[in-house]
Amino acid sequence: MASDWALVFFCSFTQVAKPPCAVCHTLAHAEAGGAVGPVLDELKPDAARVAKAMRNGIGAMPSYSAVLSAEQIDTVAFYVSTVSGR
Numbered sequence: 571m572a573s574d575w576a577l578v579f580f581c582s583f584t585q586v587a588k589p590p591c592a593v594c595h596t597l598a599h600a601e602a603g604g605a606v607g608p609v610l611d612e613l614k615p616d617a618a619r620v621a622k623a624m625r626n627g628i629g630a631m632p633s634y635s636a637v638l639s640a641e642q643i644d645t646v647a648f649y650v651s652t653v654s655g656r
């Protein structure tokens with residue numbers, strides 16, 4: 571990992587969130603290859619879209635409101651929107 575902030579983002583996506591996003595989603599930057607939900611590298615969601623899905627849940631994806639703080643949700647949302655192919 572290049573730097574501390576990158577490590578924080580990486581861990582948020584692959585470990586901190588329960589269940590980890592990586593179980594269900596593919597995101598090359600996080601070395602995630604889950605195949606349950608949409609491929610985030612192709613969807614290229616902006617941060618607001620990621621945060622909304624995490625707060626409310628969507629389809630088979632659970633809500634993270636009870637397990638992550640608002641700040642943690644914003645961190646993951648920023649990370650996904652930044653690295654997903656933009």
Ligand code: HEC
Pocket residue numbers: 583587589590591592593594595606607608613615619620623624628629630631632634646647650
């Ligand atoms: C249990 C599997 C699962 C986990 C864990 C999961 N997702 Fe999802 N996710 C899905 C599925 C399935 C969809 C598609 C839902 C639909 O459109 O019906 C989805 C949709 C999304 C979308 C698109 C929302 C939209 O507006 O279309 C984003 C962004 C997303 N997930 C991000 C994440 C992030 C970030 C995490 C970790 C905090 C995560 N997901 C964890 C299964 C999962």
